[in-house]
Amino acid sequence: MSTLEIRDLHVSVAGQGDEAREILRGVDLTVDSAQTHAIMGPNGSGKSTLAYSIAGHPKYQVTSGAITLDGEDVLAMSVDARARAGLFLAMQYPVEVPGVTVSNFLRTAVTAVRGEAPKLREFVKELNGTMKGLSIDPVFAQRNLNEGFSGGEKKRHEILQLQLLNPKIAILDETDSGLDIDALKVVSAGINAYREVPGHGVLLITHYTRILRYVRPDFVHVFVGGRIVEEGGPELAEELEANGYERFLPAEVMS
Amino acid sequence: MSFEVPTGREEAWRFTPLRRLRGLHGDAPFDLGKIVTAAKADPGVAVMHPHHGDLRNGSAFLPQDRVSARAFDSFEEATAVSVPAGLTASQPVMISLRGESAEHAAAAHTLVEVGANASAVVVLEYSGSATLADNVEFVVGEGASLSVVSLQDWDDDAVHLSHHAAVVGKDATFFHTAVSLGGSVVRLAPSVRYAGPGGNAELRGVYFADAGQHLEHRLFIDHNEPNCRSRVTYKGALQGNGAHAVWIGDVMIRPEATGTDSYEANRNLVLTDGTRVDSVPNLEISTGEVVRAGHASTSGRLEDEYLFYLMARGISALEARRLVIRGFFGELVGQLAVPELADQVMTAIGGKLEKGLS
Ligand SMILES: Nc1ncnc2c1ncn2[C@@H]1O[C@H](COP(=O)(O)OP(=O)(O)OP(=O)(O)O)[C@@H](O)[C@H]1O
Ligand SMILES: [Mg+2]
Numbered sequence: 001m002s003t004l005e006i007r008d009l010h011v012s013v014a015g016q017g018d019e020a021r022e023i024l025r026g027v028d029l030t031v032d033s034a035q036t037h038a039i040m041g042p043n044g045s046g047k048s049t050l051a052y053s054i055a056g057h058p059k060y061q062v063t064s065g066a067i068t069l070d071g072e073d074v075l076a077m078s079v080d081a082r083a084r085a086g087l088f089l090a091m092q093y094p095v096e097v098p099g100v101t102v103s104n105f106l107r108t109a110v111t112a113v114r115g116e117a118p119k120l121r122e123f124v125k126e127l128n129g130t131m132k133g134l135s136i137d138p139v140f141a142q143r144n145l146n147e148g149f150s151g152g153e154k155k156r157h158e159i160l161q162l163q164l165l166n167p168k169i170a171i172l173d174e175t176d177s178g179l180d181i182d183a184l185k186v187v188s189a190g191i192n193a194y195r196e197v198p199g200h201g202v203l204l205i206t207h208y209t210r211i212l213r214y215v216r217p218d219f220v221h222v223f224v225g226g227r228i229v230e231e232g233g234p235e236l237a238e239e240l241e242a243n244g245y246e247r248f249l250p251a252e253v254m255s
Numbered sequence: 256m257s258f259e260v261p262t263g264r265e266e267a268w269r270f271t272p273l274r275r276l277r278g279l280h281g282d283a284p285f286d287l288g289k290i291v292t293a294a295k296a297d298p299g300v301a302v303m304h305p306h307h308g309d310l311r312n313g314s315a316f317l318p319q320d321r322v323s324a325r326a327f328d329s330f331e332e333a334t335a336v337s338v339p340a341g342l343t344a345s346q347p348v349m350i351s352l353r354g355e356s357a358e359h360a361a362a363a364h365t366l367v368e369v370g371a372n373a374s375a376v377v378v379l380e381y382s383g384s385a386t387l388a389d390n391v392e393f394v395v396g397e398g399a400s401l402s403v404v405s406l407q408d409w410d411d412d413a414v415h416l417s418h419h420a421a422v423v424g425k426d427a428t429f430f431h432t433a434v435s436l437g438g439s440v441v442r443l444a445p446s447v448r449y450a451g452p453g454g455n456a457e458l459r460g461v462y463f464a465d466a467g468q469h470l471e472h473r474l475f476i477d478h479n480e481p482n483c484r485s486r487v488t489y490k491g492a493l494q495g496n497g498a499h500a501v502w503i504g505d506v507m508i509r510p511e512a513t514g515t516d517s518y519e520a521n522r523n524l525v526l527t528d529g530t531r532v533d534s535v536p537n538l539e540i541s542t543g544e545v546v547r548a549g550h551a552s553t554s555g556r557l558e559d560e561y562l563f564y565l566m567a568r569g570i571s572a573l574e575a576r577r578l579v580i581r582g583f584f585g586e587l588v589g590q591l592a593v594p595e596l597a598d599q600v601m602t603a604i605g606g607k608l609e610k611g612l613s
Contacts, residue, residue: 055563055567056567058559058563078566078572079563079566079567080566080567080569080570080571080572080575082567083566083567083568083569084569088567089567091564091567094564095558095560095561095563095564097561097564097565097578097579097582098582099579099581099583099585100565100578100579100581100582101582104578105565105568105578108570108574108578109565109568109569109570112568112569112570112571112574113568113569144582161568165568165569
């Protein structure tokens with residue numbers, strides 16, 4: 001049983017000049033393992049900023065507030081230490097890394113997170129099996145990480161990493177965007193397989209209820225202007241789909 | 256010998272820090288400096304140490320600048336390796352040039368001849384501490400094949416100005432890989448010309464400049480015969496204040512060199528602030544009938560985004576850099592003619608990375 005706690009989180013990003021711009025304005029959120037939370041909100045409201053801030057991206061400056069995982073101060077940890085502590089971020093835009101093969105990368109990551117190198121043969125077996133479950137062609141293992149992958153292929157590989165790294169809390173930033181219908185089912189099944197294991201929590205950022213039909217959330221949060229403005233159950237997602245965000249937007253933002 | 260002392264304003268010298276050369280470009284006397292040379296080869300391969308006046312007629316060396324001319328006039332004993340026609344040397348020929356002190360300038364000369372249809376691998380290893388000017392000649396006979404790995408594995412204070420000049424025979428193959436990791440200033444000028452049609456030259460390089468290091472590679476391919484091929488691929492990394500890499504790729508395709516196929520590329524990976532790269536490809540084409548002639552030069556930052564992505568998967572900063580660097584150099588290092596050297600080079604690169612992060 002794990003708990004990710006976010007308290008009154010304020011985050012700024014350095015703008016074009018030197019002026020820092022505040023993007024997160026007091027986020028409060030608690031994600032327990034065994035729970036699935038969905039975050040929905042308009043473009044530019046700060047959802048990815050929240051995800052990156054939890055993962056520790058250096059561009060985002062936490063100006064106040066706290067993030068803890070099982071009481072441990074996440075903000076004091078380096079990016080790699082956060083991952084080893086059990087946090088995982090499936091990125092909205094996975095990065096292409098030239099010259100580093102998928103298999104070499106995954107073995108290095110698995111070694112770092114598990115604290116010991118898996119035996120090569122066992123690792124190859126595990127990798128092949130996991131790739132098969134996500135309908136990923138085995139030739140991808142020898143390709144350079146994300147290089148030239150299609151949008152959907154990148155997202156599948158994020159879920160491949162999720163399954164191999166087996167974190168306590170997974171943050172999935174628009175993992176459903178850019179997936180065709182079959183891929184959405186495969187990826188959802190992958191997320192569900194991860195969720196079913198006790199001790200695993202999910203924070204899922206999305207624009208669409210489509211994925212929420214496969215990955216049923218326990219809680220839905222509406223994210224507007226850098227904070228959570230409403231919380232509810234799965235029915236809230238349906239309401240957003242029908243009516244949009246209009247009723248949550250302050251008049252002056254509507255320009 | 257009518258080469259003037261360079262002032263630093265000449266095109267050929269404008270990137271080189273003359274003040275750090277201990278007079279090697281000027282009049283530094285060579286009589287006190289000492290380089291210990293050793294060579295090891297198959298019994299079938301002749302290794303000799305001719306005195307200055309006795310360098311056999313295999314030598315066709317024509318100095319192209321003051322430093323190489325003075326070195327050619329001043330060396331006492333050359334190392335001359337000769338692979339007889341038709342022989343395939345079963346072991347790499349190992350030639351080591353080891354300096355014991357950088358205090359006095361030294362000169363050296365090396366000649367490698369590979370007879371017609373013979374085949375050999377030669378490793379040149381420069382190490383220790385020195386202020387060295389040297390010339391290396393490669394004469395590759397008709398239909399022969401020569402692969403050279405030149406390791407510039409100097410101590411931190413070494414200054415090394417070097418010319419590697421190859422003459423590639425008809426239908427012959429010449430591979431040359433420069434690996435420059437150590438030294439304060441290393442300026443290496445590999446050049447190729449052809450002695451007949453059908454020659455193939457591949458020049459590769461791997462270098463890693465860290466704080467204060469000046470690593471300069473000046474390539475010259477003279478396409479003076481028809482239907483010859485050349486490939487130049489140099490890759491380098493830079494880290495730390497004052498790390499400076501210079502790459503000059505001059506390719507000349509003469510009017511008679513019809514059917515030339517030439518391509519050169521230089522890629523630089525910048526790991527930190529405070530470094531400087533000068534990368535100048537230069538292609539001069541005087542015939543309309545080339546198969547291919549092109550060049551590319553790129554210098555990029557090691558993207559923070561790569562590091563973030565890898566670290567977000569639990570990989571430490573050092574390990575993440577190592578992964579990216581291995582990927583960057585992997586192919587070139589993997590192609591080294593002596594596989595055991597690949598590990599040695601990767602380990603040395605890893606060591607430099609670690610030093611840079613601490
Ligand atoms: N690195 C950055 N530099 C400058 N501005 C940034 C940076 N990252 C985010 N922003 C700005 O912060 C705001 C929130 O961006 P964020 O990516 O978090 O939005 P989002 O809710 O994920 O949007 P979307 O639904 O389009 O993915 C935007 O106005 C964006 O332009
Ligand atoms: Mg986003």
